Amino acid sequence: MHMIADNLRFFQTQLAGTSCRLVTVTKTHSVARLQEAYDAGARLFGENKVQEIVAKQPELPADIEWHLIGRLQTNKVKYLAPFVHTIQSIDSLKLLQEIDKQAAKHGRVVRGLLQFHIADEETKSGLSLAEAHEILQSEAYQALRHVQLTGVMGVxxxxxxxxxxxxxxxxxRGYFDQLKAEYFAHQPEFREISMGMSADYLLAIEEGSTLIRVGSAIFGARQYS
Structure with a gap:
């Protein structure tokens, strides 16, 4: 009956003594199950779809750190701007500019991770290192005030x-180290390496992950309605 709580306790034990935190991936799960995870101590929740994160956020406690981990179209940024903590899937300057514009309307700074393409699967999205350099060197990026890059993400x-x-x-990890040295050396906030999921999180932690994204190992098989 207390499967979610037990699974969360297991991950809290696994992460004890590391600099890695758990993002509980809540996609397709009901608000009641998310509340159960919250009651068991989960505070970082990751969603893939804008409509889901927007529907669930008002139903749950205000101190949850919401992370968007799926692809984000620029026309949907406005729905997230009032509350999202971190957008983990930033893969263009255009998206950064839109996040900046929408966060400014709410007097907020939204955090973001640059998503890199590290898999050998074409379907996965993300930047190359050259594209990241191009963004970070641009005047357009340097003018942004309401979006703050805090690290990198990869699938x-x-x-x-x-x-x-x-x-x-x-x-x-190498991309993170390069960008940190070149652009963020004096920004302690640039410290996140989001990598590792239910099946491979132990390896990811060994290789320096600071955020693992775990859903099925906490909630059991996803409930597709």
Whole structure:
């Protein structure tokens, strides 16, 4: 009966003594199940779809840190701007500019992670290192005041080959280190490496993850209605 609480306790134990935090991925799950996770101590919730995060946010406690982890179209940023904590899936200057514009209307600063393409699957989205440099060197980026980059994110290949996963996590860690040294050396807020999910989080933590995104291992199989 207390599966969610037990699973969360398991992850809290796994993360004890690391610098990694848990993002509880709540997509497709009901507000009641999210409340159960909250009651068991979860505070960072990750959603993939804008309409879901917008529907659930008012129904749940105000101290939840909402993270959007799925693809984000610029025309939907306005719905998130009043409350979202971190947008983990930033993959263009255009998106950064829209987040800045919408967050300004609410007098907020929204945090964001640059999403990199690290998997060998074409369907996964994300930036290359060259594209990230181009964004960060641009005057347009430097003019932004209401969006703050706090790190990087990546989705590894869906494989059980440990060597490949390790290599992809290392690649993302390397991108983080380069950007930190070159653009964010004096910004302690730039510290997040979001990588690792239910199947591969242990490897990700070993390779330096600071945010793991875990859904199925907490809620059990997803409830598709």
């Amino acid at each position: 590894a290949t869906n494989t059980d080959r440990e060597a490949q996963l390790r290599q992809e996590f290392r690649e993302l």
